[in-house]
Amino acid sequence: xxxxxxxxxxxxxxxxxxxxxxxxxxxxxxxxxxxxxxxxxxxxxxxxxxxxxxxxxxxxxxxxxxxxxxxxxxxx
Amino acid sequence: xxxxxxxxxxxxxxxxxxxxxxxxxxxxxxxxxxxxxxxxxxxxxxxxxxxxxxxxxxxxxxxxxxxxxxxxxxxxxxxxxxxxxxxxxxxxxxxxxxxxxxxxxxxxxxxxxxxxxxxxxxxxxxxxxxxxxxxxxxxxxxxxxxxxxxxxxxxxxxxxxxxxxxxxxxxxxxxxxxxxxxxxxxxxxxxxxxxxxxxxxxxxxxxxxxxxxxxxxxxxxxxxxxxxxxxxxxxxxxxxxxxxxxxxxxxxxxxxxxxxxxxxxxxxxxxxxxxxxxxxxxxxxxxxxxxxxxxxxxxxxxxxxxxxxxxxxxxxxxxxxxxxxxxxxxxxxxxxxxxxxxxxxxxxxxxxxxxxxxxxxxxxxxxxxxxxxxxxxxxxxxxxxxxxx
Numbered sequence: 135x136x137x138x139x140x141x142x143x144x145x146x147x148x149x150x151x152x153x154x155x156x157x158x159x160x161x162x163x164x165x166x167x168x169x170x171x172x173x174x175x176x177x178x179x180x181x182x183x184x185x186x187x188x189x190x191x192x193x194x195x196x197x198x199x200x201x202x203x204x205x206x207x208x209x210x
Numbered sequence: 211x212x213x214x215x216x217x218x219x220x221x222x223x224x225x226x227x228x229x230x231x232x233x234x235x236x237x238x239x240x241x242x243x244x245x246x247x248x249x250x251x252x253x254x255x256x257x258x259x260x261x262x263x264x265x266x267x268x269x270x271x272x273x274x275x276x277x278x279x280x281x282x283x284x285x286x287x288x289x290x291x292x293x294x295x296x297x298x299x300x301x302x303x304x305x306x307x308x309x310x311x312x313x314x315x316x317x318x319x320x321x322x323x324x325x326x327x328x329x330x331x332x333x334x335x336x337x338x339x340x341x342x343x344x345x346x347x348x349x350x351x352x353x354x355x356x357x358x359x360x361x362x363x364x365x366x367x368x369x370x371x372x373x374x375x376x377x378x379x380x381x382x383x384x385x386x387x388x389x390x391x392x393x394x395x396x397x398x399x400x401x402x403x404x405x406x407x408x409x410x411x412x413x414x415x416x417x418x419x420x421x422x423x424x425x426x427x428x429x430x431x432x433x434x435x436x437x438x439x440x441x442x443x444x445x446x447x448x449x450x451x452x453x454x455x456x457x458x459x460x461x462x463x464x465x466x467x468x469x470x471x472x473x474x475x476x477x478x479x480x481x482x483x484x485x486x487x488x489x490x491x492x493x494x495x496x497x498x499x500x501x502x503x504x505x506x507x508x509x510x511x512x513x514x515x516x517x518x519x520x521x522x523x524x525x526x527x528x529x530x531x532x533x534x535x536x537x538x539x540x541x542x543x544x545x546x547x548x549x550x551x552x553x554x555x556x557x558x559x560x561x562x563x564x565x566x567x568x569x570x571x572x573x574x575x576x577x578x579x580x581x582x583x584x585x586x587x588x589x590x591x592x593x594x595x596x597x598x599x
Contacts, residue, residue, distance in 0.1 A: 151538065154545045161552045169554045169564060169571070179549045183542055190538050197531055204524065 147189045150182045157182075240314045247310045254306045254321060255329060256282070261300050267291065269298060273306070273321075285311075286323040293404050294326045295444040296337060303329040307402055327401035327439055334435045338442050338466055345444075350451055351472045357456045359476065360424050362491055367423035368393045369410045376431050376481045380460070383485035387492035392422055398430040403440035411449045418454045425456050425488065428470065429481035432462025441468035450474055460484030558589040 157179045161172070234242060256273030259281065263269050267288030274281040284306060286294070298304070306323040313320065328334050345351060366384075370377050372395040381391065396410040397403040407428075417423045428450070430441075440446060441461055447469050450457050459474035460481040471477040478484040550556060554564070564587040565572040572578050578597050586593045 151541070154542070158545055158548050161548065166571075166573075167552075167554070172552060172554055176549050176553045176555075179545065183546050183549065186538075187542055190535060190542065194535050197535065201528060 143189065147186060147193075150186045150189075154179055154182050154186065237314055240312045240317070244311055247312075249309075251307055251309060251324070254282070254308075254323075255304065256306075258298060258300050258302050258304060261298055271298060273304070282321050283318065284321040284323055286326060290324055290405075291326075293408060293443070293445050294401070295341070295404070295442075295446075296326055296328060298326065303333070305329055305401075325402050325404065327436075331435055334439065335466070338435060338469070341442065341444055341447075342469055342472075345447060345469060345473065350447065355451065356475045359456050359458075359487075359491075362495070363425045363488055364388060365390045365422055365424045366392065366488060367414045367417055367426045368429065369396050369407065369414065369426070370394075370429045370481070371396060371398045374431060376429055380427070380429055380481040380485045383482045383489070385485075385489040385492065387489055387496075389488070390422075392417060398440065399433070399437055401439040401443075404443045404446060407440050407443075407446055408449065411446070411453065415454060423455060425458060426453055427458045427460060427484050427488070428474070429460040429484055430462065431481070435466055438468050441470040442466075443470075446470055447473045458484045458487060555589070558587065563588050563593075 157175050160175060161167075164172075254273070256275055258271050259274045260272040261269065262271070269286045269288075269291050271284050271286075272281050273284055286298075286306075291298075296304075305327050306321060307325045307327075308321060308323040310319055311322045312318070328337055349355065366389055368377070368380065368391060370380070370393065372393070377393060384391070392414075394410045394413055396406045398407070414423060414426055418426075430438075435442075438461065441459075450459070450470050451473050456475040458476040458478065459468070459471040460478040460483060461468045461471050462480055467477070476484075476487060478487055558564070565578075566585045566587070567578045567582050570577070572584065578584060580597050580599045582597045584595050584597060586595065
């Protein structure tokens, strides 16, 4: 159950990063910016960036914990 | 035995005085004589000229001197006859060991033979070959019948003569591996050794039952067919194959391997080799034990290498993950910045407006004509206006 949840989060995170990259590419490709669409994209990107930043912070904390645990075992 | 000196007054009578003074009854005298006869064993040789086997198994025969034809009646009791392992026949030249005996009901003197052995290497060789053939046919020497030694034998029973160097050679070559050696002294020379060897085997059997022996070793130095007669004795050979634990025979010999050695579970040519056979597994174990520190150091090295590999893998994993997290964070920061830069609302807040005519964005003065209604989108709302020119 926990493993399935973790896998879904990993997949979502990867997907979010891909979506953010796609939005940035979309902006780069526009010669005539469709403002409404741009706003939609911006909203979507802001949402994805927010959730991704949260997830990467979680990952970073988890990683630090594991690293500290291993270092502790080595010292013992 | 006889005492020649005269007894002083008041002292008990000596043998001579007793014999001279005493008046014996016939039975008493026969018994007296038999006691004297029995005191010493005598060896007697001659050729069998008459022979009769009784239903009881006892054998009655007469031997005579080749030279002067003197004859003597002889008896060998069933048990001793079987132990001798020789089928007596008229014409055989034999050596008997035993003593004379007067049979009281008849007063007849006979020689009671405890052991009988054949005279001459030729006769011995013939008997040896015949018995060997018989036992071979029975499968007594078959390798399938042989038993294995215990992996690490410790309680050793030894039957040998304590006289001579054999027992010392054996013990000196056994090595100090904590053996518990139970030695039983026995005569090993000639046909007369059969009886004491049989008694020793029976004693050792009891030792096995009491858990004191795991392997039996029978050893003696080399000898001729004549001196090794007991080791070619059928009864003893059968005792060896029926012995409850493995038997090692270390019996030196000239040409013909003693039948007991062929029947034993292990045969060595010398007592020293028998000792080596027993100590070999302990020596091997000792050699292996000496290698243990080296093997342990190899295992230790392996563990050390594995730990180093793990540490390296772990460091590499840590570095890669940390790098990846850092890059994702940078990408997210860059994306955030780009999104901000591309946000039209930010441009409107700076004072820019988006002008539309007929719903389309006006990017050029050519996009609107005089009289057109324009819609200007500002940060906080929309203004409507008309183009004058």
